[in-house]
Amino acid sequence: MDILVCVKQVPDPETKLRVSPSGKTFDSDGVKFTINNTYDEATVEEALRMKEEFGFSALRVISVGPARAEEALRSALAMGADEAVLIETPRDMPLDPLLVARYLAAAATDIPHDLIMVGRQAQDDEAGAVGSALGEYLGLPSYSFVTELTPVPANHLLKMKRYVEGGEEVFSAPFPAVLSILKGAKDPRTPTLPNILKARKKPLKKIPVKDLEAKVANLPGGTRPTSETLAFTLPPPRAGAKMIEFQTPEEAADRLLKVLKEEAKVL
Amino acid sequence: MTLNCLVITDQRSGVLSASSLEAISEARRLVVKAGGGTVAIGLIGSGLSPVVEAVKGQGVQRIFLVDHADLKGFSASAFAQAAVRMVEKLPAPVAVLMPDTALGRELAPRLGARLGAATVTAVVEIVPSSSGGLDVKRKVFGGKATETVHMPSPVVMSLRPNSFAIESSSGGSPSVESVELGELPVHAKGLSVEKVISTRGDTPELTEAAIVVSGGRGLKAPENFVLVENLAKVLGAAVGSSRAVVDAGWRPASYQVGQTGKIIAPQLYIACGISGAIQHLVGITNSRCIVAINKDPAAPIFKIADYGLAGDALTILPALTHLVSQSRGLPDPH
Ligand SMILES: Cc1cc2nc3c(=O)[nH]c(=O)nc-3n(C[C@H](O)[C@H](O)[C@H](O)COP(=O)(O)OP(=O)(O)OC[C@H]3O[C@@H](n4cnc5c(N)ncnc54)[C@H](O)[C@@H]3O)c2cc1C
Ligand SMILES: Nc1ncnc2c1ncn2[C@@H]1O[C@H](COP(=O)(O)O)[C@@H](O)[C@H]1O
Numbered sequence: 001m002d003i004l005v006c007v008k009q010v011p012d013p014e015t016k017l018r019v020s021p022s023g024k025t026f027d028s029d030g031v032k033f034t035i036n037n038t039y040d041e042a043t044v045e046e047a048l049r050m051k052e053e054f055g056f057s058a059l060r061v062i063s064v065g066p067a068r069a070e071e072a073l074r075s076a077l078a079m080g081a082d083e084a085v086l087i088e089t090p091r092d093m094p095l096d097p098l099l100v101a102r103y104l105a106a107a108a109t110d111i112p113h114d115l116i117m118v119g120r121q122a123q124d125d126e127a128g129a130v131g132s133a134l135g136e137y138l139g140l141p142s143y144s145f146v147t148e149l150t151p152v153p154a155n156h157l158l159k160m161k162r163y164v165e166g167g168e169e170v171f172s173a174p175f176p177a178v179l180s181i182l183k184g185a186k187d188p189r190t191p192t193l194p195n196i197l198k199a200r201k202k203p204l205k206k207i208p209v210k211d212l213e214a215k216v217a218n219l220p221g222g223t224r225p226t227s228e229t230l231a232f233t234l235p236p237p238r239a240g241a242k243m244i245e246f247q248t249p250e251e252a253a254d255r256l257l258k259v260l261k262e263e264a265k266v267l
Numbered sequence: 268m269t270l271n272c273l274v275i276t277d278q279r280s281g282v283l284s285a286s287s288l289e290a291i292s293e294a295r296r297l298v299v300k301a302g303g304g305t306v307a308i309g310l311i312g313s314g315l316s317p318v319v320e321a322v323k324g325q326g327v328q329r330i331f332l333v334d335h336a337d338l339k340g341f342s343a344s345a346f347a348q349a350a351v352r353m354v355e356k357l358p359a360p361v362a363v364l365m366p367d368t369a370l371g372r373e374l375a376p377r378l379g380a381r382l383g384a385a386t387v388t389a390v391v392e393i394v395p396s397s398s399g400g401l402d403v404k405r406k407v408f409g410g411k412a413t414e415t416v417h418m419p420s421p422v423v424m425s426l427r428p429n430s431f432a433i434e435s436s437s438g439g440s441p442s443v444e445s446v447e448l449g450e451l452p453v454h455a456k457g458l459s460v461e462k463v464i465s466t467r468g469d470t471p472e473l474t475e476a477a478i479v480v481s482g483g484r485g486l487k488a489p490e491n492f493v494l495v496e497n498l499a500k501v502l503g504a505a506v507g508s509s510r511a512v513v514d515a516g517w518r519p520a521s522y523q524v525g526q527t528g529k530i531i532a533p534q535l536y537i538a539c540g541i542s543g544a545i546q547h548l549v550g551i552t553n554s555r556c557i558v559a560i561n562k563d564p565a566a567p568i569f570k571i572a573d574y575g576l577a578g579d580a581l582t583i584l585p586a587l588t589h590l591v592s593q594s595r596g597l598p599d600p601h
């Protein structure tokens with residue numbers, strides 16, 4: 001029984017964002033990319049737990065991205081994944097989450113998968129859209145915002161908790177399936193140096209996007225993004241908090257409520 | 268130009284949420300801006316009659332209903348099938364709107380993928396575009412940037428709670444039309460929820476509340492957390508916390524805001540005794556106004572807050588609660 005985890009390499013959240021000359025995206029020149037989307041690190045950790053505790057055999061990681069995305073895959077390999085697949089895109093290829101999902105679906109048909117796991121969202125596009133779209137393209141069920149996961153492999157069943165407004169739902173459902181993980185049981189491990197070295201030798205297969213185009217063209221939406229980004233804008237930089245001066249707690253309360261009513265107009 | 272809108276509502280927790288009403292209000296406005304068209308509400312689930320009554324007075328023209336025993340629990344695949352049947356009843360150009368709740372966030376991409384439609388989640392602003400379709404804005408990079416996206420018809424999107432005004436409706440007497448679900452794939456049949464663990468107290472839901480008051484380790488002891496809850500009570504706000512509070516066992520995990528908790532975007536966020544670790548900040552940066560109360564004037568939270576009080580939350584919170592309750596004619600909570 002095999003697990004496939006989708007990971008995305010994203011810019012370091014501390015990085016200073018600049019707008020690209022086209023005005024339509026962020027300028028990736030000189031941007032430091034983190035090894036991995038933090039939500040995906042949590043997902044890799046949860047997938048490792050599936051292997052360690054529930055007898056899943058192989059854990060593969062897959063990413064759609066330019067050559068540099070190999071770093072994200074290597075870092076997942078260093079955490080403990082067994083193999084990696086990079087669907088390699090030209091550097092400036094326009095992508096939206098559903099197109100990413102179509103490429104993942106096209107590749108996944110040739111990669112064994114009993115469970116596919118994705119993160120809650122990518123830290124850059126914040127779409128949270130790839131998981132359920134991937135389920136759709138593959139004809140698999142998807143379960144999102146999973147907060148607790150206990151597989152019963154013998155019955156091909158997953159016992160889960162998932163977040164809903166106002167609480168959590170407890171339910172069982174069949175797999176193969178695509179899961180988006182809100183929260184794993186453990187914090188993601190930090191790869192050790194020996195494991196980082198070992199990861200360099202683990203298998204990593206590169207598939208150029210053009211090898212998958214014929215399959216992607218057959219899915220609804222095809223090989224182009226269905227929407228078009230018109231503009232990418234940055235708000236004026238945050239000046240830092242306006243500090244409210246006070247002598248007593250009563251004065252603090254009084255001044256704060258005044259600015260919230262009169263200036264911020266949020267009360 | 269005209270536009271036909273289908274609004275899929277979320278009544279998973281048994282009630283029509285405020286975020287669903289936001290989506291209905293926005294659909295009515297969009298149709299007016301586009302110069303005419305139909306607003307239809309799509310109800311999907313099991314045992315929906317009470318909801319039908321609740322949405323009849325929402326000033327829309329049509330109500331589509333897929334009421335089926337197999338839709339008792341939420342399966343994105345099954346719900347997408349129901350939604351497709353509804354979309355088929357509306358002439359192009361069509362926009363499907365739903366709230367960006369847990370349900371909407373999962374359903375919108377699934378439906379968009381099935382239709383081959385332009386699809387986005389967590390939209391905060393929508394304008395009909397001159398070339399047809401819609402131009403929408405959404406926040407990216409943890410609220411640090413805004414993206415404007417052009418979406419040709421058909422459009423599927425989820426709307427971020429607290430981003431669109433709720434306007435009371437003009438009544439109307441919509442037609443109620445039962446829509447055939449058709450045969451579901453085996454995996455989508457009758458997902459059954461064994462149990463719902465409710466964390467909803469008498470305060471509003473964190474992800475949908477207009478005001479959120481949150482407490483951190485700076486409150487010093489579990490018994491002091493009630494100071495946060497008292498302020499929330501008089502403000503009609505939801506209560507949140509940092510992870511430190513959850514890890515210390517002061518409050519359950521459902522309170523946690525941030526990377527491994529809830530991502531929220533209220534009008535007003537008040538952080539009390541919270542340092543402002545990056546994992547907490549990613550959960551709050553989309554808030555319209557952030558207030559921080561922290562003893563340490565150098566705490567990182569002040570870098571992203573709009574207003575700061577450098578002082579002791581244990582004394583400022585009761586003073587705030589007292590003043591708010593006084594001005595609203597409420598008794599002081601204890
Ligand atoms: C993988 C991972 C995921 C995480 N996910 C989350 C998450 O989702 N959400 C989250 O919140 N954290 C998360 N964290 C933890 C995060 O890094 C911080 O440890 C946590 O947010 C700190 O909580 P805190 O601000 O309450 O506590 P502290 O950092 O201890 O800050 C307490 C603050 O209170 C102030 N203070 C002290 N006394 C007073 C007083 N009397 N009045 C006013 N102020 C006072 C102090 O100056 C200090 O700034 C995560 C960490 C990891 C590694
Ligand atoms: N380019 C990508 N390659 C592989 N997986 C991705 C990619 N983009 C997104 N994902 C996966 O989908 C999840 C949700 O991403 P998004 O829908 O973009 O917010 C992420 O946490 C990843 O698990």
